[in-house]
Amino acid sequence: MLLDVTDLRKTFPARTGLFGNVIDHVHAVDGVSFSIAEGRTLGLVGESGCGKSTVGRAILRLIEPSGGAVRFEGNDIVGLPADRMRELRRRMQIVFQDPYSSLNPRKRAGDIVAEPLLVHGIANAAERREMTQAIFAKVGLQPRQMGLFPHQFSGGQRQRISIARALALGPRFIVADEPVSALDVSVQAQVINLLMDLQARDGLSYLFISHNLAVVEHVSHDVAVMYLGRIVEHTAKSTIFARPLHPYTRALMAAVPVADPSVRRDKAHVMGDVPSPIDRPGGCHFHPRCPLAEPRCRTEEPKLREVRPGHRVACHLAA
Ligand code: SF4
Numbered sequence: 001m002l003l004d005v006t007d008l009r010k011t012f013p014a015r016t017g018l019f020g021n022v023i024d025h026v027h028a029v030d031g032v033s034f035s036i037a038e039g040r041t042l043g044l045v046g047e048s049g050c051g052k053s054t055v056g057r058a059i060l061r062l063i064e065p066s067g068g069a070v071r072f073e074g075n076d077i078v079g080l081p082a083d084r085m086r087e088l089r090r091r092m093q094i095v096f097q098d099p100y101s102s103l104n105p106r107k108r109a110g111d112i113v114a115e116p117l118l119v120h121g122i123a124n125a126a127e128r129r130e131m132t133q134a135i136f137a138k139v140g141l142q143p144r145q146m147g148l149f150p151h152q153f154s155g156g157q158r159q160r161i162s163i164a165r166a167l168a169l170g171p172r173f174i175v176a177d178e179p180v181s182a183l184d185v186s187v188q189a190q191v192i193n194l195l196m197d198l199q200a201r202d203g204l205s206y207l208f209i210s211h212n213l214a215v216v217e218h219v220s221h222d223v224a225v226m227y228l229g230r231i232v233e234h235t236a237k238s239t240i241f242a243r244p245l246h247p248y249t250r251a252l253m254a255a256v257p258v259a260d261p262s263v264r265r266d267k268a269h270v271m272g273d274v275p276s277p278i279d280r281p282g283g284c285h286f287h288p289r290c291p292l293a294e295p296r297c298r299t300e301e302p303k304l305r306e307v308r309p310g311h312r313v314a315c316h317l318a319a
Helices: 052-059 082-089 109-119 125-138 143-147 155-167 185-202 213-219 237-242 247-254
Strands: 003-016 021-036 041-045 067-072 092-095 173-177 205-210 222-227 230-236 305-308 311-313
Touching: 003 052, 021 041, 021 052, 021 067, 021 205, 021 230, 041 052, 041 213, 052 092, 052 173, 052 205, 082 092, 092 155, 109 125, 109 143, 109 155, 125 143, 125 155, 155 185, 185 205, 185 213, 205 213, 213 237, 222 237, 222 247, 230 237, 230 247
Parallel strands: 041 205, 041 222, 092 173, 173 205
Antiparallel strands: 003 021, 003 067, 222 230, 230 311, 305 311
8 A cells, every 4th residue: 555544643732711721622633544555546525624634734744643653655654753754755745725825926836846846956957947847748837837926827727836836746645635626616627637637647646635525526436534533434436426324424425416307316414513523422423413313322432344345434323
C-alpha cells in the first residue's frame, strides 16, 4: 500500500471565557483507519464538520495528529523529524477548496507554481522555468499565462494553478480537499477530468474529500463515509452505491438529486442536525437522527466491522 492510516486521532481543546480555559476536548477525528494503493482514489464523504478535512491535514501533518499511525511508502510519518518530513512532503501534496484564497494574489502564476521547486532547491532558474512551462501545459494552461496574476484567471483556471503547484515536486499522493466545491458547476467537470487524466497518466493516488456524493461517485475507486469523527461505512464505490448498509449513508444518497425520473431512490431520512462534536451522543453517535435506532444504540457503540468481504460498517443492524 502507498498509504496506510491506522487509528488516526485528532483532538482540539474546547476553550471558553475571557482567559480561554480548556473546558473539554473536541474529538475531530476518532480512530480512523484506511489504506490507499498506488493509482487509486479513496473518496471521503460526510456533512460539514464531520472531520474529513481534518483527516486530510493530519495525514500530511499540516496539523499534528493526536495519535495513531500514518505510513507512507512504508515510513510512519507521525513523529518523523522535520527534515525527513520535508523530504516526504515532496511526494505528498494537497489541493485546497478555494483556489483564490490559497494562491498569493501578489505573485505571478509562474512563480506560484515554481515556488516548491525553489524552496526545495531543485534546478537552476532556467531549468525551473522550463519545468514550470511543462507543468502549465500538463494542467491545460498556456506557458504565456505564467506572467499573469491569480485575479486574471477564471475560477477553474485558478484551480488548475493550484493543481500545477501541487504537481511541481512530482508527488505520488494528493489530498484533494473539496477541490471543485468553490467552482461553477460548468467547470467542475473539467477540473475533475484533469485530476482523473493525471491519475491515468502518472499513477497518482488521491484522498478525495467532498460532501458531494455525485462527484465522489465519479472519481473514486473506494468510498469511506464519516460521521462525527469516525468512519461509519467503507467499501468499493460500486458496492456502496449499489447497496449502502449504514442508515447514514442511505440518507446521504437519498438526498442526491437524480436526473432520470425512472430511477427511484431509497426514501431514507435523518432527523435533525449534526450534534456538536464537543458533546457527542453516547452509544452510536448517529442514534438521535437514526430512523432505525433501537434501545441498545443509545448505550452500545457499534464497532466498524467487516460485514462482507471488503465492506466495513459501524451499525448494530448491518448484516
Ligand atoms: Fe442506527 Fe443503531 Fe445502526 Fe446507529 S447502530 S446506525 S443508531 S441502527
